[in-house]
Amino acid sequence: MATNQDDPAQDDLAHAPFDVRSKMASGLPGPAPAWTGSLRFSFVGGNNDAPSVPVGGLAEAAVHALNRHGSALATYNLGDNPQGYGPLREFLAAQLAAEASLPIGSHEVLVVSGSLQALDLVIETFVAPGDVVVAEQATYGGMLSRLRRAGAAVVPAELDDDGIVPQALDALLGRLADEGRLPKLIYTIPTVQNPTGSVMPVERRRLVLDVARRWGVVIFEDDCYADLMWQGVRPPAIAALAREGSDVGRVVYCGSFSKSIAPALRVGFMVAEPPVMSRLVALKDDAGTGAVEQMLLAEYCSAHFVDHVRELRNTLGSKCAAMRDAVDTHFGARSAVAGKLGGPVQVTDPKGGIFVWLTFPAGVDTARYLAPAASRGIQFNEGAAWSVDRAWGARRMRLCFGSLSIEDIHEGVAALAQVIVSNEQAPTDPEPPGCGSLSCP
């Protein structure tokens, strides 16, 4: 290609058609489709009950916080510790001590830009391409996609109604050790497991922790939904139990305000001991998490968190009951779906949260319903996306109920059943009967 160093603007420029895609890195995710609006029956996403957002309280908190500290916005991190706004970390330390038996100071809290950033930071800290990570056999799809993008080999841990089965975990780690593939991390959601809604009892937590100790593995405890428990008493965090021992850094913990206050606020938090915290802080190179959102959360939550969350749990519990009723009506033993599929759909009885997890008869692949459901205004998470082993998850489905009205839950589940009945062919690819080890009351 000819160049002219005296006048680069001259007309001998090579004007071959420019294709910017040829300049992009290889291996990118595909282009995002154009946004076409949300569907009416959106049973996906960690969305919440809109009337429960404490709008007035947040507005009042914003005014107070801005009037008190607003000029500090002129400085990154409000001129404060990059771990986050002090009063918010103090609230969190007190809250976690009270609710999760986690006796920490605010210096052990890192405020992050949503718990997704916590996942990113933990992966970046611990996981190199080729590393093995253990995750619950059904787990948060956003973590699975992140782990895979990081080049991790994800191995499933068996679940039952109480979460990870410790004996099976121990055996799994033994096998992996024999293969020279001891995992770096165990990723667990022990409190309101996503998607099964189980809560791991304290005795089970100790056993899982002991297994991690035996094999020298770090636990990443994702407690995002823990504030939304409506059945039973919240057990101590695994991170709390780990502090009874002496192995500093064994458990990295994260939580979020997305489920307790609102997901469009991008504020989550992590708890880690110094050798890990210092790395997380070094890796969090985003110049801080949004300060106004931190300030208004600190102001609002210090006064109202407990009352707000109590009321929210009641609302979500009612929605969950409606969802289970609707599933029973439209997917239960006497339903047209059961007739068509050769058996009923089983549904979890979550102890909290915003979703149920359905197990269809063997041979069903719920992903096949995605497109016909979307054309009827219905979205759901196909089980494969929420499962380490996609084939194991194929006949499963997650339905979120947080953001729909009780009327729309009934109507949407009925419409989904119609979609399935009218689209279903004879079952293919039969699996062994039964519902595996998942909670299927």
Add this chain to the structure above:
Amino acid sequence: MATNQDDPAQDDLAHAPFDVRSKMASGLPGPAPAWTGSLRFSFVGGNNDAPSVPVGGLAEAAVHALNRHGSALATYNLGDNPQGYGPLREFLAAQLAAEASLPIGSHEVLVVSGSLQALDLVIETFVAPGDVVVAEQATYGGMLSRLRRAGAAVVPAELDDDGIVPQALDALLGRLADEGRLPKLIYTIPTVQNPTGSVMPVERRRLVLDVARRWGVVIFEDDCYADLMWQGVRPPAIAALAREGSDVGRVVYCGSFSKSIAPALRVGFMVAEPPVMSRLVALKDDAGTGAVEQMLLAEYCSAHFVDHVRELRNTLGSKCAAMRDAVDTHFGARSAVAGKLGGPVQVTDPKGGIFVWLTFPAGVDTARYLAPAASRGIQFNEGAAWSVDRAWGARRMRLCFGSLSIEDIHEGVAALAQVIVSNEQAPTDPEPPGCGSLSCP
């Protein structure tokens, strides 16, 4: 190691001392030091004038926005397009059309979590390890560190008082092409260049664009400081000029509210055409940028942005004049520093922004003053961190003045001069005299 699959809690656990660091990925940045508070004379960081933060206006905007749309916070992205809050994208499209001659619709705007996320997304889209990226020889240190972490080879483009020298850029790309190392990207800050404060004239922008076209390279235009111009008229963005041609995707553009409103708000923005925008959206997997901050910016800026920024520019212009006075007094030809170093320190005359760029006599390494200055409560950016070629940058220094009072600017610069005089040894590692191609009025 013995295992017992029946009872993992039994006492034969291997309690070798646990070192969590042994589980971490290799190549991590070092641990962050404990935070010890900010220094009084903090001449670093893109911090702004605290009294200029429009606290009352932001509080009012927060109340209006929350009362109007607050319950939408229950849904990720407010249930809206993942590109960001509609009214904010509409404000930005109108603002960029008016101020940067960039005729776009709101569908071409992506709101991001601070412009650092824009840098991350562009790097992820275009840069693979080993790729060559051209950056201005003095440039934003945070971009340099990100590019290096991504495995890019960063090559410097020569600057003069009007920004990138097009003929030199053309020659550089020719040489790189001959070596089979044609860059993916040219990273430029054409409007209030960081750190030199220059503004690239429109004719120069066309020449640089033509060079990028000739060699088939993408331009990443970082316009973060463009709202803070106080000398001259803001030229059209390079992204605007590119639209006169037909090469879709040639220029990716970013800006920020950090400099115009407040840096602790984590809201920036990008402009890109569809083939690039669709990739940026796919890679932005953070579940959205903080919605409250987007809402209050949309509300505040629609009514007050132009007036606010006009006043802020005046304030910053006065601080800049104070900084240049102080540098002239304490580092100029008759100063003790000049006597000690064998010549005066040259300082830029920025056309906007919040920093000046100093060039010390040959042989000086400003990094040597970091520790003694810190012990006197003074922080500055050593030139090497803001330079593609660290050796070239060693005798340079960036001083930010946005967040200090005029009194503290004078006092801090005087104190820095004292530190230098009392710590300076005879110059070592002499460089050729002169100040290179940088603006040194």
